[in-house]
Amino acid sequence: MSCKEMTLFYSPASPFARKVIVLLHETRQLDNVELFDVQLSPVSPSGDVIARNPSGKIPALELANGDTLHDSRVILDYLDHQHGGEPLIPRDGAARWQRLTLASLADAILDAAILIRYETFLRPKELHWPTWLDAQQEKIERGLAELETQAASDRLQCFNIASIGIACALGYLDFRQPQLGWRARFACLASWYEDVSQRESMRSTQPPA
Amino acid sequence: MSCKEMTLFYSPASPFARKVIVLLHETRQLDNVELFDVQLSPVSPSGDVIARNPSGKIPALELANGDTLHDSRVILDYLDHQHGGEPLIPRDGAARWQRLTLASLADAILDAAILIRYETFLRPKELHWPTWLDAQQEKIERGLAELETQAASDRLQCFNIASIGIACALGYLDFRQPQLGWRARFACLASWYEDVSQRESMRSTQPPA
Known part of the structure; x- marks a missing residue:
């Protein structure tokens, strides 16, 4: 749905989504991700999100192959494997x-x-x-x-x-x-x-x- | 607090704790862990748990060095690094x-x-x-x-x-x-x-x- 590699479904008010965007900044990957702003609450879910993440929660990260990753911890782990710098999550130890x-x-x-x-x-x-x-x-x-x-x-x-x-x-x-x-x-x-x-x-x- | 290497604070009714014990079974690590049964709810926390995990949630895994890991995902990840078999969480890919x-x-x-x-x-x-x-x-x-x-x-x-x-x-x-x-x-x-x-x-x- 975008010319960029990935699409992040998020809201500017979501602290869980913010973690992901902060990591994108820190690891210089922001240019690879289209940000898609959604409105939702637990009692009024977003159709755009549900179609990709049945839990209805954000953040959800749609990859180039159409797979969608969630929740924030899984996305953070994924993105931390996609850059060449020092991992923000040590791999072991x-x-x-x-x-x-x-x-x-x-x-x-x-x-x-x-x-x-x-x-x-x-x-x-x-x-x-x-x-x-x-x-x-x-x-x-x-x-x-x-x-x-x-x-x-x-x-x-x-x-x-x-x-x-x-x-x-x-x-x-x-x-x-x-x-x-x-x-x-x-x-x-x-x-x-x-x-x-x-x-x-x-x-x-x-x-x- | 035990002669075993680790202590798992859990409840038999907690599905998050069950995940950890299932993984211990599957990876043959059950003998390394003492199970410590606690009673708690969000409105009546357990002192034993709070002393080790300020969120008050179970499961919490106390290691031999006194550190306590939480929550269930972190514990599962840790335990999956501690056995010699095929990882239940692939390391990459x-x-x-x-x-x-x-x-x-x-x-x-x-x-x-x-x-x-x-x-x-x-x-x-x-x-x-x-x-x-x-x-x-x-x-x-x-x-x-x-x-x-x-x-x-x-x-x-x-x-x-x-x-x-x-x-x-x-x-x-x-x-x-x-x-x-x-x-x-x-x-x-x-x-x-x-x-x-x-x-x-x-x-x-x-x-x-």
Whole structure:
């Protein structure tokens, strides 16, 4: 559906899609991918996406041969195998699973933040469940505390798969929970995020205002 | 916390943990792992788990060096690097991302089924949202239709990372939605599942009655 090699189905507000675009930037593959913007929510799926990914979720990456890859982790893994630079996901060794576990924690923070968004934005107000919202928010707080420990011990230095996930998770928290005030409680993480936010890959992929 | 090399925090009812135990069976690594049964839900987390995985989710795999890996995909990837047999996740090539995408679809079916479970089992009845439940159920149905296509074209033959995910997803549907009747609509998938259910790895990891 494009003269480019691949088509990424995404939304500028999706933090999972943002991870993919940040990796495309960092590995200089952006020119190979057509970006196809879709509107969707869990209760109003996109026909364009469903036709390629039955789960209905974005990001989904259509390849030149017509196959479509999903979800974000699979796409990140694929794209990290397609460039000639240092892999952002080490191919083996302890660093591989340490970084993937941190990336998984970032995804868990995102999952919790997105469930909060669905509850407060999509679900009718009279059906909100405060216990659920509190539990998801506590998960985010525990995740941020762990990331603070990582940042404080300088374990987030290079911009790899874990850093991309963490940066996109923090960006999503700022986007959807601007009142959270996490920087006051997690100063090392805030300093790290301030730094990585200057990268072109992060500046050019900020969620819509 | 054990004389074995690794400790897996799990629950017999968790389909994500089941994937890990099935892979341990299939790759003959079960003897290396102590199974630690935990009780938890999103609104009542386990202290044992949170101490090792701030997201509070299972499965979580504690290694001999004290590091803990999560979530299920990261653990599966790790364990698939620790045995000498044919990898269940191909290390490279088109088959790698085709299988990981199918495994991701199985996870998406599980995520939808688990969200339905949380809504109908945990959330107070007066706060249920039928539109949400319908949307999750439709996602499951679309996923099953895609898996039927895969089964009909014999693309699920060997028991690899995709097959493990799909088999555990179908097992979870039978466990939590015994009334679903998916076999009548997806006959090839039913036949495939009947076959793989005979494997020792599947028989010995069935969810509790």
